[in-house]
Amino acid sequence: xxxxxxxxxxxxxxxxxxxxxxxxxxxxxxxxxxxxxxxxxxxxxxxxxxxxxxxxxxxxxxxxxxxxxxxxxxxxxxxxxxxxxxxxxxxxxxxxxxxxxxxxxxxxxxxxxxxxxxxxxxxxxxxxxxxxxxxxxxxxxxxxxxxxxxxxxxxxxxxxxxxxxxxxxxxxxxxxxxxxxxxxxxxxxxxxxxxxxxxxxxxxxxxxxxxxxxxxxxxxxxx
Amino acid sequence: xxxxxxxxxxxxxxxxxxxxxxxxxxxxxxxxxxxxxxxxxxxxxxxxxxxxxxxxxxxxxxxxxxxxxxxxxxxxxxxxxxxxxxxxxxxxxxxxxxxxxxxxxxxxxxxxxxxxxxxxxxxxxxxxxxxxxxxxxxxxxxxxxxxxxxxxxxxxxxxxxxxxxxxxxxxxxxxxxxxxxxxxxxxxxxxxxxxxxxxxxxxxxxxxxxxxxxxxxxxxxxx
DNA sequence: GTCTATAGATGGATAGAC
DNA sequence: GTCTATCCATCTATAGAC
Numbered sequence: 388x389x390x391x392x393x394x395x396x397x398x399x400x401x402x403x404x405x406x407x408x409x410x411x412x413x414x415x416x417x418x419x420x421x422x423x424x425x426x427x428x429x430x431x432x433x434x435x436x437x438x439x440x441x442x443x444x445x446x447x448x449x450x451x452x453x454x455x456x457x458x459x460x461x462x463x464x465x466x467x468x469x470x471x472x473x474x475x476x477x478x479x480x481x482x483x484x485x486x487x488x489x490x491x492x493x494x495x496x497x498x499x500x501x502x503x504x505x506x507x508x509x510x511x512x513x514x515x516x517x518x519x520x521x522x523x524x525x526x527x528x529x530x531x532x533x534x535x536x537x538x539x540x541x542x543x544x545x546x547x548x549x550x551x552x553x554x555x556x557x558x559x560x561x562x563x564x565x566x567x568x569x570x571x572x573x574x575x576x577x578x579x580x581x582x583x584x585x586x587x588x589x590x591x592x593x594x595x596x597x598x599x600x601x602x603x604x605x606x607x608x609x610x
Numbered sequence: 611x612x613x614x615x616x617x618x619x620x621x622x623x624x625x626x627x628x629x630x631x632x633x634x635x636x637x638x639x640x641x642x643x644x645x646x647x648x649x650x651x652x653x654x655x656x657x658x659x660x661x662x663x664x665x666x667x668x669x670x671x672x673x674x675x676x677x678x679x680x681x682x683x684x685x686x687x688x689x690x691x692x693x694x695x696x697x698x699x700x701x702x703x704x705x706x707x708x709x710x711x712x713x714x715x716x717x718x719x720x721x722x723x724x725x726x727x728x729x730x731x732x733x734x735x736x737x738x739x740x741x742x743x744x745x746x747x748x749x750x751x752x753x754x755x756x757x758x759x760x761x762x763x764x765x766x767x768x769x770x771x772x773x774x775x776x777x778x779x780x781x782x783x784x785x786x787x788x789x790x791x792x793x794x795x796x797x798x799x800x801x802x803x804x805x806x807x808x809x810x811x812x813x814x815x816x817x818x819x820x821x822x823x824x825x826x827x828x829x830x831x832x833x
Numbered sequence: 834g835t836c837t838a839t840a841g842a843t844g845g846a847t848a849g850a851c
Numbered sequence: 852g853t854c855t856a857t858c859c860a861t862c863t864a865t866a867g868a869c
Contacts, residue, residue, distance in 0.1 A: 427650030521744045535805040558806035566793025582758040583781035602829035609828035
């Protein structure tokens with residue numbers, strides 16, 4: 388922004404905007420390739436080639452391949468958890484601090500499902516997050532392990548909504564519904580589509596949300 | 611078995627038994643390391659070192675690292691699917707070909723849960739299978755994609771047990787319960803244990819089976 | 834800041850002796 | 852069949868020119 392536009396500008400366009408553009412291009416290319424092909428199957432060369440930047444960019448802008456991975460991971464999980472927290476907060480407001488099970492689950496399900504919509508740019512980010520859960524580095528696993536404060540709020544809300552259920556049952560059932568969410572990967576959708584002979588349509592995320600809520604709500608309200 | 615025991619036998623013990631022993635040692639070491647650390651994070655050198663055999667063994671006995679991986683994958687998934695099929699068959703026998711939802715789900719859940727028991731040697735095999743679903747090679751993904759005949763039998767049984775539910779709902783709910791199963795990874799158990807403050811005990815697989823059945827049965831019987 | 838060239842490490846696979 | 856030595860490809864990371 389403070390750069391003077393000189394006659395040389397076209398030949399040496401290395402200002403802040405270019406800086407940010409290069410970094411963003413690396414970030415986007417890495418997220419996309421990691422989400423599609425797995426973390427270990429994508430090299431720094433693949434990323435820089437896809438981004439159209441030179442090989443050294445990853446190390447210059449992010450320090451290392453693993454640091455780049457972790458930065459993508461942290462940004463996307465942060466965004467997703469904020470969306471979930473906001474929806475849970477709104478549900479609290481609507482129900483005087485004690486929302487029903489279905490609305491709590493909706494706050495947990497809706498953000499990742501919206502992201503997974505084929506029409507949504509975030510689709511690739513959602514696949515990245517899911518992949519990070521199983522293929523992530525030790526650093527990511529530690530972050531997931533220690534960052535349970537966000538889930539703790541959901542557990543507390545569920546306890547309040549279903550006070551006659553033993554606390555350990557709350558946690559196990561939360562584990563079950565998270566399994567439902569994490570199973571929404573491309574390959575699993577494809578397999579289901581194949582198994583059902585084409586009956587299941589991946590594109591209908593609003594319908595899928597309702598299906599998941601019907602199933603999970605009934606499961607949570609079981610004795 | 612047909613080998614003559616000669617005076618040289620002790621110096622040249624390269625008979626069928628040694629052959630099989632080396633191959634089995636490689637198989638076991640590979641399965642264990644892959645299950646614990648991921649497919650791409652384990653080298654042929656790691657495997658042969660763990661097995662106490664020489665570096666060339668993997669290629670001699672299995673052809674390549676990927677072929678070894680696939681052989682483990684095929685054997686274990688075959689064993690698991692046969693256990694499930696047998697339990698489904700027994701449930702059919704008990705109920706004149708039309709078992710209730712809960713017993714169908716039990717045939718789906720019980721084998722992987724028994725395998726996952728900390729007291730069971732197969733615990734590591736179960737983690738291997740779960741990992742293969744997300745980290746597997748293209749060959750494994752194709753095999754998973756095309757081998758749905760086993761799941762198709764479960765889908766048919768569920769349709770018969772719940773005829774008033776739309777077929778597409780059967781498939782989606784089958785997808786949901788499979789998500790529950792596949793979420794039973796070491797890291798997820800650890801995270802849950804951390805989140806619940808130690809309330810959830812991983813070792814109690816019989817209890818977990820009942821919890822999963824309570825939840826999934828209610829979900830399946832929802833309108 | 835960008836880019837080329839390359840260091841340095843590690844991986845899978847194999848030839849050839851035994 | 853087993854084992855050592857080695858080839859060759861590939862990767863991350865970095866030094867140094869511009």
